[in-house]
Amino acid sequence: MPQATEATILMIEDNKMHRFMYDFQFKQMGYKNFTAVGTAEEGLEKVKKNLPDLVLLDLILEGTLGLDGLEVLKKIKENPSTAKVPVIILSNKREKDMAVEVKRLGAVDYILKAKYLPREIVDYVGKFLGSHGFQNS
Numbered sequence: 001m002p003q004a005t006e007a008t009i010l011m012i013e014d015n016k017m018h019r020f021m022y023d024f025q026f027k028q029m030g031y032k033n034f035t036a037v038g039t040a041e042e043g044l045e046k047v048k049k050n051l052p053d054l055v056l057l058d059l060i061l062e063g064t065l066g067l068d069g070l071e072v073l074k075k076i077k078e079n080p081s082t083a084k085v086p087v088i089i090l091s092n093k094r095e096k097d098m099a100v101e102v103k104r105l106g107a108v109d110y111i112l113k114a115k116y117l118p119r120e121i122v123d124y125v126g127k128f129l130g131s132h133g134f135q136n137s
Contacts, residue, residue, distance in 0.1 A: 004129040004136050005029070007053040011036040012043030012072060013090070014062045018113070022056075025118040029126070040067035044075055047082050054129065057107075059091040059098070070105065077106035086132065090121065
């Protein structure tokens with residue numbers, strides 16, 4: 001069983017500071033295959049090309065196609081080659097029914113970024129991976 005820190009994790013997050021914070025935190029916790037990209041287009045390309053073990057997806061995204069996180073989630077789940085890639089939504093959107101909507105579209109969880117420190121989210125990701133075929137050290 002591979003270690004959780006060996007999992008391939010892709011973050012799609014338009015906020016450069018958030019990408020930097022999470023990159024630092026995942027690397028500090030020993031994750032070797034964490035990548036963060038800043039646009040929906042780049043994220044979709046990497047998901048198709050690399051088939052990561054997990055995608056962390058923000059709902060508010062910038063990019064030339066004007067796709068938001070919900071549209072990215074739909075595209076990932078509608079494509080037979082990427083449909084099984086688990087997606088966790090990390091967002092600050094506090095709309096009442098958003099968690100229900102993203103799960104209906106195929107996300108495995110919805111986490112409000114503002115409620116947790118990046119380290120707590122990294123810990124959660126490790127537990128998630130541990131329950132999905134990876135070993136936590």
